[in-house]
Amino acid sequence: MTDPLLTILYILVFPGFVFLLIYSLFIEFLDRRVTARMQNRVGPPFFQPCADVVKMLGKEVIDPDGVDRRIFDAAPLIALAAVMTAFLCIPVGGNSIIRFQGDLILVLYLLLIPTIVLFLLGWLSRNVFSAIGGIRAVTQLFIYEVPFFLVMLAPALMAGTWSVSEIAHWQQENAWFLLLQPIGFVVALVCLQAKLERTPFDIPEAETEIVAGPWTELTGRRLALMHLAKYASLVTGSALIAALYLGGPMTPWVILPVWLGWAAGFFLFLVKTLAILLVLSSIKVATGRIRIDQLNAIGWKYIAGAALVQVALVLVMNFWQVGI
Amino acid sequence: MANVIVPIGPHHPALKEPVNFRIVADGERIVRLELDLSYNHRGIEKAAEQRDFIRVLPLLERVCGICSHSHSTVFVKGIEEIMELEIPPRARFIRTIIAELERMHSHLLWLGVAAHEVGFNTLFMWTWRDREAVQDTLEEMSGNRVHYGMNEVGGIRRDLTPSEVNAALARLPHLEERIREYAKMVNDQETLLIRFKGVGKLSRDEALAYGAVGPTARASGVDYDIRRDDPYLAYTEVPWNVVTDTSGDVYGRTRVRIGELQESIRIVRYCLENLPEGPVRVNAPKTAPMGEILSRYEAPRGELAHFIRTNGTDKVERVDIRTPTLANWTSVALCLVNQNLADIPVIVAAIDPCLSCTSRITVVNSKKRTTGIVTFDELRKQSHLRASMQERR
Numbered sequence: 001m002t003d004p005l006l007t008i009l010y011i012l013v014f015p016g017f018v019f020l021l022i023y024s025l026f027i028e029f030l031d032r033r034v035t036a037r038m039q040n041r042v043g044p045p046f047f048q049p050c051a052d053v054v055k056m057l058g059k060e061v062i063d064p065d066g067v068d069r070r071i072f073d074a075a076p077l078i079a080l081a082a083v084m085t086a087f088l089c090i091p092v093g094g095n096s097i098i099r100f101q102g103d104l105i106l107v108l109y110l111l112l113i114p115t116i117v118l119f120l121l122g123w124l125s126r127n128v129f130s131a132i133g134g135i136r137a138v139t140q141l142f143i144y145e146v147p148f149f150l151v152m153l154a155p156a157l158m159a160g161t162w163s164v165s166e167i168a169h170w171q172q173e174n175a176w177f178l179l180l181q182p183i184g185f186v187v188a189l190v191c192l193q194a195k196l197e198r199t200p201f202d203i204p205e206a207e208t209e210i211v212a213g214p215w216t217e218l219t220g221r222r223l224a225l226m227h228l229a230k231y232a233s234l235v236t237g238s239a240l241i242a243a244l245y246l247g248g249p250m251t252p253w254v255i256l257p258v259w260l261g262w263a264a265g266f267f268l269f270l271v272k273t274l275a276i277l278l279v280l281s282s283i284k285v286a287t288g289r290i291r292i293d294q295l296n297a298i299g300w301k302y303i304a305g306a307a308l309v310q311v312a313l314v315l316v317m318n319f320w321q322v323g324i
Numbered sequence: 325m326a327n328v329i330v331p332i333g334p335h336h337p338a339l340k341e342p343v344n345f346r347i348v349a350d351g352e353r354i355v356r357l358e359l360d361l362s363y364n365h366r367g368i369e370k371a372a373e374q375r376d377f378i379r380v381l382p383l384l385e386r387v388c389g390i391c392s393h394s395h396s397t398v399f400v401k402g403i404e405e406i407m408e409l410e411i412p413p414r415a416r417f418i419r420t421i422i423a424e425l426e427r428m429h430s431h432l433l434w435l436g437v438a439a440h441e442v443g444f445n446t447l448f449m450w451t452w453r454d455r456e457a458v459q460d461t462l463e464e465m466s467g468n469r470v471h472y473g474m475n476e477v478g479g480i481r482r483d484l485t486p487s488e489v490n491a492a493l494a495r496l497p498h499l500e501e502r503i504r505e506y507a508k509m510v511n512d513q514e515t516l517l518i519r520f521k522g523v524g525k526l527s528r529d530e531a532l533a534y535g536a537v538g539p540t541a542r543a544s545g546v547d548y549d550i551r552r553d554d555p556y557l558a559y560t561e562v563p564w565n566v567v568t569d570t571s572g573d574v575y576g577r578t579r580v581r582i583g584e585l586q587e588s589i590r591i592v593r594y595c596l597e598n599l600p601e602g603p604v605r606v607n608a609p610k611t612a613p614m615g616e617i618l619s620r621y622e623a624p625r626g627e628l629a630h631f632i633r634t635n636g637t638d639k640v641e642r643v644d645i646r647t648p649t650l651a652n653w654t655s656v657a658l659c660l661v662n663q664n665l666a667d668i669p670v671i672v673a674a675i676d677p678c679l680s681c682t683s684r685i686t687v688v689n690s691k692k693r694t695t696g697i698v699t700f701d702e703l704r705k706q707s708h709l710r711a712s713m714q715e716r717r
Contacts, residue, residue, distance in 0.1 A: 038446065039445065039446050039449035039450070040449055040450060040453050041449060128330075199443055199444075199445070200443070200515050202443060203666075206443060206666070207443070208440065208441045208443070208669040209665075209666055209668070209669055211336075285446045286446065287444065287513075287514075287515045288439065288442040288443045288444030288447075288513070288515035288516055288519055289442055289443025289444070289515070289519075290515055290518060290519065291518075291519070291664060291666045291667070292666065293352070293664065294518055
């Protein structure tokens with residue numbers, strides 16, 4: 001893709017920003033629908049997430065007293081922009097357009113930004129619920145982020161590359177990391193759930209305790225953008241796990257012509273991300289919210305422990321040349 | 325870290341009704357709880373003094389939306405006792421059926437609320453769905469989902485037809501199965517266990533000293549149930565057990581309530597199957613002789629007491645309502661000490677608080693913009709004053 005026009009199309013339309021937004025809204029619909037059906041409710045109609053966003057964009061924006069308006073406006077935009085940029089590095093059909101050694105690190109750090117923005121929003125809101133929520137968000141970040149980074153880097157260690165696309169390729173030639181590193185896959189899913197602040201890790205926005213946490217003072221377009229950023233993170237996070245552990249969009253054998261191969265890869269991408277979403281939704285439905293001190297204990301004892309074991313196993317396997 | 329005061333309420337998403345807690349916290353640990361209850365004084369006791377026995381029942385039923393049958397039953401029970409009226413057995417059984425169905429829908433509602441407080445919305449949705457079956461039964465029997473309007477002095481207002489009895493019996497097996505499922509869930513579900521176990525501990529001695537009632541007390545091992553200890557309606561004729569638990573925490577309260585759900589199903593089934601034939605009411609005199617009575621009743625939330633004083637007219641001279649929530653509040657203040665801030669909603673919800681029923685009186689000084697409480701000694705002084713006034717009369 002050397003044609004600059006194609007590059008711009010890739011970034012802005014497909015599979016870049018426009019696709020990400022549409023797919024996020026679709027994933028939100030599916031998430032809400034699946035949750036509702038499991039809870040024996042009807043759930044929202046197909047259009048609901050889109051209608052929500054449009055409605056919220058048109059709503060009045062309310063500034064809490066004494067809040068720096070410009071930062072308050074910018075924060076959700078920054079969160080959304082970070083997630084969108086991260087998505088560009090992840091292979092959707094074939095290789096992603098932005099790929100270099102180390103794009104995995106870039107993606108991980110960009111995915112961290114929404115949480116930091118949430119903390120900032122909580123801190124800026126000048127509201128006790130938001131402030132507590134923001135602090136909880138950051139406390140939680142310290143618990144899940146270390147194991148999340150570890151298990152995201154474990155495939156890179158084995159594949160010997162720091163590029164998401166190349167790791168996906170490596171799996172095409174060898175085996176899925178789901179089979180080679182099953183512990184890492186489970187830890188990655190749990191940490192993604194925590195990262196997205198979904199039950200049982202919805203501690204920062206525990207409705208019955210602190211209203212909506214950092215989201216409390218968000219209104220209108222700020223809420224709409226932050227909401228989009230959350231579901232875009234869900235898409236990006238599941239796409240990342242799909243690429244690192246489920247072989248991403250790479251087809252097991254070469255399909256010609258190129259466009260057909262690309263389409264097949266895109267189909268695989270959709271299937272794998274939706275599968276991950278189903279797992280995440282099931283976790284959400286099957287659990288209640290745990291307390292931050294309980295998460296601290298569980299996170300450092302078991303989740304971080306499991307991640308470390310996985311990395312140690314990878315190093316041993318690398319030494320004995322297993323799987324290569 | 326110095327103690328900070330965290331205000332919760334009067335408006336807060338964890339609270340469905342207005343109440344104000346001032347939580348004195350040391351970091352995440354709770355040191356003390358200060359309560360301010362009266363935000364919703366409705367003057368029902370005063371209004372009850374102005375209505376005759378027919379018109380007062382719809383009013384008393386509206387003390388509480390959940391235990392509406394409890395309030396009217398405890399009142400007519402007291403009045404019937406003053407009038408020395410024996411109600412027909414069929415009326416007694418039907419009152420029992422409605423009372424136990426009410427307990428079921430209240431406990432199912434509570435289970436959902438408790439799950440919601442710890443963020444487990446699936447259980448919330450499921451219990452509220454199954455609660456609909458109970459509410460449908462109640463609607464079929466009485467015509468209403470919330471305020472059944474079944475009671476009157478001397479019996480009940482509506483008889484049950486055989487088809488209503490059969491429809492109710494047909495719903496029970498499914499409910500029984502669902503409740504068994506919830507009992508399993510509460511014992512197995514990991515996130516529920518770590519949020520419920522050891523949270524809000526209340527020992528047996530504390531429960532007795534602070535006058536806890538109902539499932540709150542029974543979860544602490546206090547074997548006390550008005551239905552058995554001061555029997556009324558048909559409870560002596562029906563086989564059933566008092567459910568107690570020894571753990572004394574939110575987990576224990578959950579287990580007691582689920583156990584009571586199972587017992588309620590047994591009672592309802594027995595009553596429906598062994599419904600005596602005959603009339604459902606006797607003609608009651610218009611007026612009640614002079615008298616005083618403390619009528620007690622085991623409402624879903626615990627012991628409910630109406631103190632009734634009649635003066636020979638067709639109205640009560642005084643009715644004093646002591647709801648179970650009022651008796652349980654002090655135990656909440658005790659349970660919360662040394663707990664985590666995040667556990668406030670579930671500990672408060674564990675007594676199944678019904679705040680607007682509890683609101684009695686508040687002393688407001690509008691000039692100083694303060695509210696206060698009346699001490700026990702002041703109350704004694706007032707009652708002496710009242711007694712001497714009556715003597716003079």
